[in-house]
Amino acid sequence: MASQARVTKTVAVFEAASRRTVGRGVVSEQQADGTFQSSTTHITATGSLVSDDTSKDIIIDNFSLAAWGTNLIKDGTLKLAHGRRYGLLGVNGAGKSTLLKTLGNREVPIQNAIDIYLLDREFDPTDMTAVEAVVDIVVREKEALEQELEELLDQDGGSETPRFEAINDRINELDVGTAERRAKEVLHGLGFSPEMQQMKTREFSGGWRMRIALARALFVKPTLLLLDEPTNHLDLGACVWLEEYLKKYSHTVLLVSHSQDFLNGVCTDIMHLHNRKLDYYNGDYDTFVVVRAQKDATLTKKAKAAEKQLSKMQDTVARLGQKVAKQAKQKEKAMVKKTEKLEDVKDELVQEKAVSFRFNDCGGGLAPPVLQFRDISFNYPGKSRVLFKDVTFGVDLESRIALVGPNGAGKSTLLKLMVGEVQPTSGEIRKHHHLRIARFHQHLTDQLDLSLSAVQYLCASFKDEDGNALYKEQAMRNIVGKYGLTGKSQVVPMSQISDGQRRRVVFAWLALTTPHMLLLDEPTNHLDIETIDALAEAINAFDGGVILVSHDFRLIEQVAQEIWIVQDEKVEPWEDDIRAYKEHLRSM
Template identity: 35%
Template structure:
């Protein structure tokens, strides 16, 4: 259990948290939300003991481990797999310990069995694959990867170490869609307490069972996912606003009586009574309206279709084609989401479409008047930190008056104060809004967005959805934000195995495909066949397969338990050769159990599809 009691903390004289209390039961998965700058990350640092409280206390069980992604993994020559394995410091220490004492050896082996040490490599590799690394890459040194990819290694490390309290601060900012969906599924099965700061609405709806809201320096815990929280919060605000309005009218009525009759002797007593009522009345404050975040994209003129047409195209690097046989068409009213696992070529296709990468073959026809806006995360990192947002737009639109330049900044939620602030002092969300503005200054007919919601809070993401919906140009999206994709995209392209093909099913189907581990998604169909109702025989066979899978898991679990008992006996280690044999047998049973569980999940999925 995590118990936060009456805590207060301030930074530079500004109080972020004041007399706040909340209790998070053991094993709960909690999403933490609040405006940018409210103090969510500061709260994490307080829980980890990195900051000294001005008042109150944090209570966690004695010996409980707290883990989080503090910083990226160093770019050294240690492999990704070994880096992740080393993050479980207890296992690493036990594996390195040498002893001739049979009893100590037995203690070590018992503890290693308790923490499932023999399947560690398989678990670490599985997590690394989940966050986007290939089988080949997990054996490569950390120095071979950029900072963003090393953040994924750091995330994999803390997940592998499985702390009792897992603190994650915007973890999907490091991931693509596939990694975000994998993390969502992983957190759902995580056996300990999870505290998750996130602006990813889909993640907060699927991975947590409660929302902790940091607002007005207080902490309030709401049961349910983000959508439930949003509905509850809206209802509360409506009640609060109505109560405040009613009280204001009552105050006005009382004050009017006092003002009219305080000088009359016959009414003095009643007037004084009403003054006391006013003094004792506890003020109901109307809810503070959230600052309205906006994005206003300039409207391009309409072009005749298609704006881009590719026939037999191919593209790649250094003479090697990454994507081939491309036959694609984009019209100005298209809203396209690019799907595909990491490394399949989504960014390569984005560069080809935006004319940042030349085609190696085929024919590409672009409308002669086509203007393209391109946004990618690296552009946020390339902003001039010592310049202001006003400096950035003045460089691009030097012919415009300052008042018009400020108006453009305001149309992307950057007010007068931010316009004159050095970019290095802006928040991540403000920098992202500036980069989006720069990408759309010339009213592009096609807008290509690669992870546009990183660092944007929930209000900004909703504003982006509204702006893209109203925008009259074409949109090509690469994003891990399922909520954004579901509301904006009306066409899905799957980038896989060197090809780009239409994905005819919906995002929910794609999510199920990714989580199933299947290598053959249903894509590029000319027409979706009507679903055939399963026969009684097929239904019974599917049920039988589920029962068989459950029986296999039960049998393997019994074998695992027996082997753990045997491995815990001190006398076994008097014969090292025999001990190694039994340890290998145990590792084989663990691996077989994982395969059996995967088959069971597949059988369950097949049965559920028949039932639906």
């Protein structure tokens, strides 16, 4: 099946998202009042398009969005000005990914002339090479546009329409004649060597096929580019390249990212989803934090003043009692209005629950080094490429190490060697015989039984020798609540909670294992910024050792005391801080 989809002369590059639209059975219709409503099996969206058909700005009034029966946005205004780059913020479960999918699948009205690309999954395994897969998308787009031109030429005055001119401009922008050279440049920036660029897409892992999908998204340059955690499968070098690329993007970008550093580097605007509302702020993430804090301070003062006035009114009414019934009744009416105003002010405040969790103390008591590598060499069976050669180092319970380096250099493999998941080709790994190691990796979330609630899953995971649960449900609810999973999200099937919320379940599971050493392989993927800050605090408070692989510069800056570069068969210390390493990558 072609990986593009069109909706009645609409240039609509949906990739795999378009196929899933059909699979989910989207129902879309114009209502009698002129509004537009669209829904999938669990998502409902309504809104009225305000933008002119020829405009590249998108404005949708009376915009509401719900999933699984829960209101995510209610009667808001969705505004995307052409050429701006928006960072979409909100806590896990607020509805960020749902909003992107709603736009990408055109489940609300968007001008036909606006082409959309939603990046939310990897490219399919095919016999096309990586370069062919990237070039393919602009070739298909050009062919579809040329067909639309022919249809316009068959209409009286079709060549005089704004759409005819827009299509010609778009074809020129695609520049198919230089597509292969430019595709190679994009792939190189995302970490593909010349040899990898000629590999078939079915030969790549899911993470690398996600990079191919990202390359296609960037290469076709849609009018509206929707990116859901685009840095999740990138190493630090590719993150820096993508940041620089998006800074120069000429159309509209709406992205979800957990990286404050990336948001600061890319965004011209922040869209904040909270309390079922969309608020807009000019500037990058740091600017948003300052302005939001100032706004909250002002609103807090108003709320306190309103509460004080309300209290005085209540006292007055209590004194009047039945003696002056008419005057008391007037005061009560004033109290109702003041109460309504107070609720409006409080609703404006960002009242998101702070997340603060910790990893259980390991108790220490293990003499250093607790883990030693002596002259370790390694290559995977059947693979000629050597990942490590004569690597020697030691770690202890005070280690705070960040592993950096290009994807494929062996960072995750190094962690697998530490836990014994793979064995060295030569050399010796020595572990303290009481050492308990817990490794966080992306496949842990894949192993969750999504038919169970978080509480049910964790209770079933920790049992005594007789098979009895170590924790009762209420005790487990209290534990899970410390990781930011509260209320309904604790007890509904995990299929109904967000990826970020599932990651919190995994962190609770890790803490309950009480390890001496934490190996964290890209722990920030799908987490909101508040949870990442909580993770940093938990790492810093942990009394055991931590080895971290992350593409989040800020997390590394917060927790790492040492930075080791994994590259060219070696593991070597970087003598400066992570900011200097970023500048080093930028200069390459």
